Amino acid sequence: MSSRFRIEPLLAALALAAPAVAAGPTKKPVLTVCADPNNLPFSNRARQGFENRIAALIAKDLGVGIDYVWWAQRRGYVRNTLGSDMCDLWPGVAKGVDMVTTTLPYYRSTYVFVTRADRQLAGLSFDDPRLRKLRIGVQMVGNDAMNTPPTHALAVRGITDNVHGYMLYGNYQEPNPPAKIVEGVAQKDIDVAIAWGPMAGYFVRISPVKLRIEPVSPTVEQGQWPMTYSIAMGVRKGQSGFKAKVEDILRREQPAIARILADYGVPQVEDRPATAEAGAVGPS
Amino acid sequence: MNRKALMSLALAVLPTALPAQVVPAPVPASEVFARERIGRAIAPPTPQVGRTNASPAGAPKDDGQWTQPSKNYASTRFSELTEINPANVARLKPVVTFPLGVNKGQEAAPIIADNTMFVVTAFPNIVYALDLTKPGAPLKWRYMPKPLPAAQGVACCDVVNRGGTWSRGRYIFTTLDGQVISLDARTGKPVWKVRLANINLGETITMAPLVAHGKVYVGDSGGEMGVRGWVTALDEATGKIAWKAYNTGPDKDVLIGPDFHPFYKMDQGKDLGVKTWPADAWKIGGGTMWGWITYDPDLNLILHGTGNPGPWNSEQRPGDNKWTTGIFARDPDTGSAKWYYQFSPHDEHDYDGINEQILLDMPFGGKMRKVLVRPERNGYVYVMDRATGQVLSADAFGPTNSSQGVDLATGRLIINPAKETKLGSSVRDICPTASGSKDWEPSAFSPRTGLIYIPHANLCMDWTSMQVNYIAGTPYVGAELHMKPGPGGNRGTLTAWDPVLRKPAWEVPENFPVWSGTVVTAGDVLFYGTMDGWFKAVDSRSGKPLWQFKTDSGIISQPVTYRGPDGHQYVAVLSGVGGWSGVVVSGPVDPRDGAAALGFVNTMVDLPKYTKAGGTLYVFALPH
Numbered sequence: 088m089s090s091r092f093r094i095e096p097l098l099a100a101l102a103l104a105a106p107a108v109a110a111g112p113t114k115k116p117v118l119t120v121c122a123d124p125n126n127l128p129f130s131n132r133a134r135q136g137f138e139n140r141i142a143a144l145i146a147k148d149l150g151v152g153i154d155y156v157w158w159a160q161r162r163g164y165v166r167n168t169l170g171s172d173m174c175d176l177w178p179g180v181a182k183g184v185d186m187v188t189t190t191l192p193y194y195r196s197t198y199v200f201v202t203r204a205d206r207q208l209a210g211l212s213f214d215d216p217r218l219r220k221l222r223i224g225v226q227m228v229g230n231d232a233m234n235t236p237p238t239h240a241l242a243v244r245g246i247t248d249n250v251h252g253y254m255l256y257g258n259y260q261e262p263n264p265p266a267k268i269v270e271g272v273a274q275k276d277i278d279v280a281i282a283w284g285p286m287a288g289y290f291v292r293i294s295p296v297k298l299r300i301e302p303v304s305p306t307v308e309q310g311q312w313p314m315t316y317s318i319a320m321g322v323r324k325g326q327s328g329f330k331a332k333v334e335d336i337l338r339r340e341q342p343a344i345a346r347i348l349a350d351y352g353v354p355q356v357e358d359r360p361a362t363a364e365a366g367a368v369g370p371s
Numbered sequence: 372m373n374r375k376a377l378m379s380l381a382l383a384v385l386p387t388a389l390p391a392q393v394v395p396a397p398v399p400a401s402e403v404f405a406r407e408r409i410g411r412a413i414a415p416p417t418p419q420v421g422r423t424n425a426s427p428a429g430a431p432k433d434d435g436q437w438t439q440p441s442k443n444y445a446s447t448r449f450s451e452l453t454e455i456n457p458a459n460v461a462r463l464k465p466v467v468t469f470p471l472g473v474n475k476g477q478e479a480a481p482i483i484a485d486n487t488m489f490v491v492t493a494f495p496n497i498v499y500a501l502d503l504t505k506p507g508a509p510l511k512w513r514y515m516p517k518p519l520p521a522a523q524g525v526a527c528c529d530v531v532n533r534g535g536t537w538s539r540g541r542y543i544f545t546t547l548d549g550q551v552i553s554l555d556a557r558t559g560k561p562v563w564k565v566r567l568a569n570i571n572l573g574e575t576i577t578m579a580p581l582v583a584h585g586k587v588y589v590g591d592s593g594g595e596m597g598v599r600g601w602v603t604a605l606d607e608a609t610g611k612i613a614w615k616a617y618n619t620g621p622d623k624d625v626l627i628g629p630d631f632h633p634f635y636k637m638d639q640g641k642d643l644g645v646k647t648w649p650a651d652a653w654k655i656g657g658g659t660m661w662g663w664i665t666y667d668p669d670l671n672l673i674l675h676g677t678g679n680p681g682p683w684n685s686e687q688r689p690g691d692n693k694w695t696t697g698i699f700a701r702d703p704d705t706g707s708a709k710w711y712y713q714f715s716p717h718d719e720h721d722y723d724g725i726n727e728q729i730l731l732d733m734p735f736g737g738k739m740r741k742v743l744v745r746p747e748r749n750g751y752v753y754v755m756d757r758a759t760g761q762v763l764s765a766d767a768f769g770p771t772n773s774s775q776g777v778d779l780a781t782g783r784l785i786i787n788p789a790k791e792t793k794l795g796s797s798v799r800d801i802c803p804t805a806s807g808s809k810d811w812e813p814s815a816f817s818p819r820t821g822l823i824y825i826p827h828a829n830l831c832m833d834w835t836s837m838q839v840n841y842i843a844g845t846p847y848v849g850a851e852l853h854m855k856p857g858p859g860g861n862r863g864t865l866t867a868w869d870p871v872l873r874k875p876a877w878e879v880p881e882n883f884p885v886w887s888g889t890v891v892t893a894g895d896v897l898f899y900g901t902m903d904g905w906f907k908a909v910d911s912r913s914g915k916p917l918w919q920f921k922t923d924s925g926i927i928s929q930p931v932t933y934r935g936p937d938g939h940q941y942v943a944v945l946s947g948v949g950g951w952s953g954v955v956v957s958g959p960v961d962p963r964d965g966a967a968a969l970g971f972v973n974t975m976v977d978l979p980k981y982t983k984a985g986g987t988l989y990v991f992a993l994p995h
């Protein structure tokens with residue numbers, strides 16, 4: 088990625104995160120937020136992400152200070168942050184993730200196709216025959232059968248040999264590891280990236296090469312792999328009073344939040360009543 | 372290995388009054404294949420030809436020490452000590468207890484050499500040396516490697532370590548953050564350290580190194596993180612890398628050359644580590660090595676398995692995905708591959724192939740053969756000719772329905788299409804479960820009985836609903852595994868397997884999966900531990916229970932036995948539950964989330980009622 092953002096943290100630094108104590112002589116209460124220190128556009132240690140900005144808004148409206156527990160958002164994230172009472176708020180998590188209590192969603196986005204603007208690749212869908220020949224990059228979660236929905240959508244169509252995987256974990260020594268896939272399009276390593284919209288939207292916007300971004304379709308694959316998700320905030324289980332306060336602020340600050348999301352190029356889609364919502368979907 | 376991206380709430384904050392937690396109902400016996408129906412051998416048993424034993428080079432005369440986790444190169448975990456026997460074992464008492472200061476899954480074997488005992492803990496991988504010549508075995512030295520804390524966030528399934536090993540006055544062990552360290556065994560000062568794995572790329576190391584032939588052999592963990600598996604040999608004296616063999620990719624990276632002669636056609640061909648994958652999927656294809664590497668002194672071979680393929684969905688990686696879920700024989704000096712056999716081509720059940728191989732001279736087909744015996748995660752005990760890689764027999768030792776035996780003409784596992792895990796499908800009662808009929812926990816062999824003592828699980832799984840999940844800012848849905856007890860309802864079994872007659876001599880059912888190793892003695896006593904914290908002795912001829920002792924935590928480590936400086940026999944084991952199966956206690960994860968720890972919590976919900984996190988060295992002896 089470009090060197091516009093200098094992100095220093097090695098993974099090594101992460102687990103040294105201080106506990107959620109409100110130190111300092113003033114004893115002003117603080118909102119302790121859990122966030123990834125190296126994952127723009129969502130968050131980073133320099134507090135340059137949109138989740139940093141929205142969390143700051145929440146703290147301001149609560150009338151408290153803000154503090155962070157930094158932890159790479161991977162396996163063990165909840166266990167070591169919200170789950171260990173290390174913090175109060177996870178400012179961005181898919182609604183319905185059942186390890187935490189999620190608030191009402193504050194935006195909804197979609198997986199997208201990213202292509203170079205100088206190539207005739209507009210209007211793609213998963214059923215487009217061009218996808219059989221193009222070099223496609225997908226994001227990979229890392230567990231068999233637990234990969235991203237676009238990865239499943241390609242697999243069920245038998246599109247495998249021209250698909251390249253970019254680990255969401257990536258190389259944590261580098262800035263914003265999940266963003267490598269967008270760089271791959273700009274550098275012509277791949278023809279199409281199929282990536283989660285908020286990340287893609289931001290890096291398309293700051294790319295030195297002009298890139299095209301379009302929502303994927305169909306929006307639900309095989310009735311069970313939604314391409315669109317609502318994003319909420321996560322609080323510890325049982326914190327219903329706090330959750331209600333956060334939800335009040337999310338409602339009240341909706342215009343400000345919308346401006347922040349727009350600043351970061353987050354592609355937003357309308358909420359749909361379809362199967363895509365939260366919790367268990369598909370056969371169970 | 373592997374799995375399940377995000378864990379759940381801290382156990383510490385759980386209210387005591389949870390909704391009732393119920394272990395799922397066992398899979399009906401009618402759901403699995405009868406052992407006799409799916410077991411195969413290329414010749415009928417010929418027990419009259421000779422007695423099964425390890426070769427003198429593989430299992431030299433016992434000096435009373437325990438210098439490597441597997442006891443000897445043949446990996447018998449058999450001790451010639453006889454002081455403790457079925458008649459007196461009931462009088463065993465703890466003579467030393469030593470808290471490890473780390474309450475995570477302890478999987479290591481205590482190592483005994485030069486009147487000193489060495490123990491390495493789970494992360495942060497502290498090494499203790501205890502002086503066995505003094506009363507109470509006081510601490511001689513302690514070494515803190517201070518591995519990078521972030522390594523904990525990369526390890527998939529608790530932060531375990533499978534132990535160190537002793538050779539020529541050095542204690543050699545690995546750290547979770549990817550180092551191999553050689554300590555001066557007298558002083559605890561490092562002689563050399565080398566970092567082999569990069570946690571920023573998802574690589575960790577959890578296995579016990581093997582020292583043989585002047586080299587230290589180590590492999591990586593992290594198959595679910597998009598890493599490429601490898602095995603490396605280091606010079607024992609200096610730590611300098613002698614060779615590195617990848618387990619996927621082009622032949623030159625895998626160290627496949629003109630010496631490579633796999634037995635079966637399916638494993639023959641050029642660059643199969645590339646051609647049996649789509650495009651460049653092999654580059655992040657897994658095939659790690661986090662279990663047991665063995666040295667065969669008779670044939671001068673290094674033998675090691677390979678982990679499961681990943682991180683692609685199985686539909687996304689059509690082909691056999693060489694060289695994952697198989698076994699390599701390599702030249703110890705150069706690493707060059709001699710043969711390979713794939714246990715689970717195109718694995719779609721997470722059946723890593725990293726288990727132990729026991730090297731035996733065994734009667735088969737009318738003559739004595741040099742074989743290796745592998746109780747494999749996919750549910751079969753393989754008996755293989757270790758000179759050629761031919762499978763002589765393959766028999767189910769646990770409940771099996773994901774496959775229907777091994778075709779001994781082609782070498783291929785016969786997949787049962789009804790239990791394939793297809794994307795979007797819902798499949799119930801798949802046996803064995805993802806952690807297999809048996810995971811890494813090593814078996815023992817007694818030449819007095821000819822039996823292999825296999826500690827293992829009796830677990831199956833449902834592959835069901837799609838649940839929304841979230842990682843690194845990205846939402847997705849994925850399949851969920853829910854483990855459940857196999858037929859009979861006991862979640863674990865200790866099986867005394869007769870490799871010649873191809874059937875169990877006896878079995879001991881256990882409530883929980885048996886996740887500890889076994890050790891067996893010339894006194895005909897077999898020791899093992901249970902996840903609910905019992906350290907047990909049974910008669911190695913009959914399985915009759917003889918003695919048990921309740922430790923402070925569950926046991927998932929490797930018990931050993933040795934002769935102390937006073938000439939008496941001692942038995943040592945680490946308590947400390949955890950690991951993939953036990954993370955519900957040590958994790959912590961939320962027992963209400965059945966899919967946590969990749970479905971393991973579902974079948975282990977009651978474990979916290981039986982034991983707690985801990986970590987203690989226990990040494991037992993008869994009163995004397």
